[in-house]
Amino acid sequence: MIVRILGEGQLAVDDSAASELNELDAKLEAAVERNDEPGFRSALAELLTQVRTLGKPVEPGALDTSELILPAEGATIAEVRQLLTGDGLLPG
Amino acid sequence: MSVMKRVSMMFRAKANKALDRMEDPRETLDYSYQTQLELLQKVRRGVADVATSRKRVELQINQLQQSSDKLDRQARDALAVGREDLARDALTRKAGVQSQLNDLNVQYTSLQGEEEKLTGASQRLQAKVDAFRTKKETIKATYTAAEAQTRINEAFTGISEEMGDVGLAIQRAEDKTEQMKARASAIDELMASGALDDMVGGPRDDIQAELDRMGAGSGVEAELERLKGELGQGSAPRQIEGAGSDADGAAADRAGTVTDGLPTQASPADQPRAGDGA
Numbered sequence: 001m002i003v004r005i006l007g008e009g010q011l012a013v014d015d016s017a018a019s020e021l022n023e024l025d026a027k028l029e030a031a032v033e034r035n036d037e038p039g040f041r042s043a044l045a046e047l048l049t050q051v052r053t054l055g056k057p058v059e060p061g062a063l064d065t066s067e068l069i070l071p072a073e074g075a076t077i078a079e080v081r082q083l084l085t086g087d088g089l090l091p092g
Numbered sequence: 093m094s095v096m097k098r099v100s101m102m103f104r105a106k107a108n109k110a111l112d113r114m115e116d117p118r119e120t121l122d123y124s125y126q127t128q129l130e131l132l133q134k135v136r137r138g139v140a141d142v143a144t145s146r147k148r149v150e151l152q153i154n155q156l157q158q159s160s161d162k163l164d165r166q167a168r169d170a171l172a173v174g175r176e177d178l179a180r181d182a183l184t185r186k187a188g189v190q191s192q193l194n195d196l197n198v199q200y201t202s203l204q205g206e207e208e209k210l211t212g213a214s215q216r217l218q219a220k221v222d223a224f225r226t227k228k229e230t231i232k233a234t235y236t237a238a239e240a241q242t243r244i245n246e247a248f249t250g251i252s253e254e255m256g257d258v259g260l261a262i263q264r265a266e267d268k269t270e271q272m273k274a275r276a277s278a279i280d281e282l283m284a285s286g287a288l289d290d291m292v293g294g295p296r297d298d299i300q301a302e303l304d305r306m307g308a309g310s311g312v313e314a315e316l317e318r319l320k321g322e323l324g325q326g327s328a329p330r331q332i333e334g335a336g337s338d339a340d341g342a343a344a345d346r347a348g349t350v351t352d353g354l355p356t357q358a359s360p361a362d363q364p365r366a367g368d369g370a
Contacts, residue, residue, distance in 0.1 A: 003096070004253065007209055007261050009216050025094045032095065047096075060219035063227065063250030068096035069103060072260070083099050 002058060003051050004066035007073070011055025021068070024050060032077055040077050048073055107252035117244045121228045124248055128221045131255055135214045138262045142210060145269045146203040148276050153196050155283070160189045166299050173306055182299050192279065199272055206265045213261045220254045 001018065004010045013021070024047040031039035047070060058064065071080050114120040163186035170178035227247045231240045 004100070004257065006257050007213065007264075009212075021096070022094060025096050029095050060216050061223035063220060063223055063247050065104065065246075065249050065253055066100055068094075069100040069253075070096055071099070072264075080095065080099075083102060084095070085102075 001067040002064050003055060003068045003070065005048060005051060005070045005072065006075075009060070010058040010062070010064070010066055011051060012058050013051060013055040017050075017054045021047065021050065032080060035077060037077055040080075044071060044073075044075065103253045103256050104249060106256060107249040110252065111245060111248060117241050118232060120244055120248060121231065124251065125221075125225060125228060128217070128224060128251060128255065131258060132214070132217055132221060135210060135217060135258055135262055138265050139207060139210045139214060141269055142203055142207045142265055145272045145276070146200065146207060149196055149200045149203060149272065152276060152279055153193060153200060156189050156193045156196065160186050160193060163189065163299075166303060169303050170299070173303070175302070175306070178299055178302055185299075195275075196279075199275065202268065203272060206268050210261060210265050213258045217254055217258045220251050224251045 001013055001015055002010050003013050003021075024043065027043040028040065028047060031037075031043050051070060071083065111120065114123065163182045167179040167182040167186070170176070170182060224247055227243075231243050231247070235243065
C-alpha cells in the first residue's frame with residue numbers, strides 16, 4: 001500500500017505492516033481525543049519512524065493516490081484537526 | 093476511525109468535489125494542468141521568499157556576532173587597564189547581544205529547514221506535473237470522452253493529493269516566514285532606534301569612549317614625561333629613554349656618513365630611517 005507523509009512524499013509499504021501501523025495509529029488517535037500534545041508528539045514520531053523504516057520511496061512521477069496519509073513531522077493536534085475537517089486543504 | 097485513513101479520505105473527498113464541478117472530462121485535464129503550473133510557480137516563489145528571509149536573518153546574525161566580538165575585546169582591554177567596572181559593563185551587554193544571537197540562530201535553522209522542505213516539495217510536484225502532462229496527452233489522443241473518464245479521474249485524484257500536500261507546505265512556510273519577518277523587522281527597528289546601540293557600539297559606544305579616553309590619557313602622560321625629560325625636569329627612567337633617542341640620532345648620522353659618496357641617492361633613503369629613529 002502507498003502511504004504519504006505530508007511534506008515528505010509517498011512511500012510503498014508492504015501490506016503485512018498494516019496491523020503494526022494501525023496499532024501505532026490507534027495511539028495517535030487516542031492522543032488526539034485526549035488532547036494530549038506530548039502523547040501525540042511521541043505517537044506521531046513513532047509512526048513516522050516506522051513508515052520511513054518499512055517504506056520505499058515511490059517513483060516521483062507516479063500518479064497514485066495514497067491509502068494512508070500521515071501528518072507532517074512536528075504537526076500539532078490543532079493542525080491534524082484542521083486536516084480532518086478539510087479546512088487546511090487547498091482546492092486541488 | 094484511523095487518523096491516517098481519515099486524512100487520506102479528506103484529500104480524496106476534496107479531489108472528488110473538484111471533479112464533480114467539471115462537466116467535460118477533457119476540460120478537466122487542461123484546467124487541472126493549468127492549476128498545477130500555477131501551483132508550481134507559487135511553490136517556487138515560496139522557496140525564494142524563504143531564502144530571502146533566511147539571508148536577512150543571516151545578515152543580522154553577522155552584525156550581532158561582530159558586536160559580541162567587539163564587546164569581548166572591550167572587556168579584555170578594560171581589564172588590561174584595570175577597569176573591572178567597564179569590563180563588567182561590556183560583558184553584561186555582550187550577554188544581551190548573545191541572547192538575541194541565540195534566538196536568531198534558532199530562527200535561521202528553522203528557515204533553512206523550511207527552505208529544504210519546500211525545495212523538495214517543488215521537485216516532487218514537478219515530477220508529478222510532468223507525468224500528468226504526458227498522461228493527459230495520451231488520454232486525449234487515445235480515448236473518447238466517455239472512455240477517458242475513469243483514467244482522467246485517476247490521474248486527477250493522484251495529482252490532486254500531491255497538490256494538497258504542497259499547498260499545505262506552502263502555507264506552513266508562509267506562516268513561518270511571516271513570523272520571521274516580523275521578528276527581523278523588530279530587531280532592525282531596535283538597531284535603527286539606537287536601543288541596541290548601547291549594546292552594539294557605534295556612535296554612542298560609551299565603553300569604547302572611556303577606553304579611548306584612558307588610552308589617550310596615558311599617551312599624554314607619556315608625552316609629558318618625555319618633554320620633562322628633555323628639559324631636565326623628569327624622573328630618572330624618563331632621562332634614560334631620552335638618551336636612547338640620542339643614540340638613534342647618532343646611528344642615523346653614521347649611516348649618513350657611510351653613504352656620503354652618493355649624496356643625491358642616499359638622502360631620500362636616509363631621511364625616513366632617521367625619522368624612524370627619532
